[in-house]
Amino acid sequence: MSKIELRTNPVWQDLTNILETIDSEALIKEHLELCEYKVCGYWDERDIYHEEINLPRTLQAALASGYVGLANVDRFLQLKYYLKIADLSERSRKIGEVVLIYDENLDFIDENWAIDIDFLS
Numbered sequence: 154m155s156k157i158e159l160r161t162n163p164v165w166q167d168l169t170n171i172l173e174t175i176d177s178e179a180l181i182k183e184h185l186e187l188c189e190y191k192v193c194g195y196w197d198e199r200d201i202y203h204e205e206i207n208l209p210r211t212l213q214a215a216l217a218s219g220y221v222g223l224a225n226v227d228r229f230l231q232l233k234y235y236l237k238i239a240d241l242s243e244r245s246r247k248i249g250e251v252v253l254i255y256d257e258n259l260d261f262i263d264e265n266w267a268i269d270i271d272f273l274s
Contacts, residue, residue, distance in 0.1 A: 171230075172219040175259075181214040181234050184253055184261070197270045206268060213237045213245060228257045236268075248272045 190208040197203065213236070220231040233252045237245040249268035256262055 168221050171221060175219070175230070175232075177216045177219065177232055177234075178214075180232065180253060180255075180259075181216075181251075184251075184264070185212065185214070192266050192268060195266060195268065197268070201270075203270065206270070206273060208236075208268075208273075209238055211238055212248075213239070214251070217250070229262065230255045230257075230259070246272070 185208070190210055190212065192206040192208065193204065195203045195206050214234040215237065217233045217235050220233075222229050222231060231252060231254050233250060235247050236249040236251060237247050239245050247269075249266065251267075252265040253261070254263040254265075
C-alpha cells in the first residue's frame with residue numbers, strides 16, 4: 154500500500170491559487186450593497202428573533218478564511234469574513250462574522266451571519 158502525502162500534492166497549490174486569485178473584497182462589498190447593509194430574519198444567540206438588523210455603512214470586512222469544498226458532485230467556495238467597525242479611537246472592533254457560499258461559477262448560494270446584537274443596539 155502506498156502512502157499519500159497531501160502536503161506535497163499539487164492539489165494544495167491549485168487550491169491556494171484559486172483562493173488567492175478571487176477578489177474576496179469585491180465579493181463582500183457587492184454582497185453588503187445588494188442586501189443594503191441589512192440582515193433580515195436573524196435569530197441571535199439568545200433565540201430572540203430580529204426582523205431586520207441595520208449594519209453600519211462604515212462596516213469593514215476582513216477575510217478570515219477561504220474553503221473550497223465538495224459535496225457529492227457539487228463544488229463550492231466558502232468565504233468567512235470578520236465584520237469590524239472603527240471606534241472613536243480609530244481601533245476596529247469585531248462586531249460579527251459572515252460566511253458567504255458560492256457555487257463553482259461564483260454564483261451566490263447562501264449566507265450565515267453571526268452578529269453582536271448588543272453592540273448594534
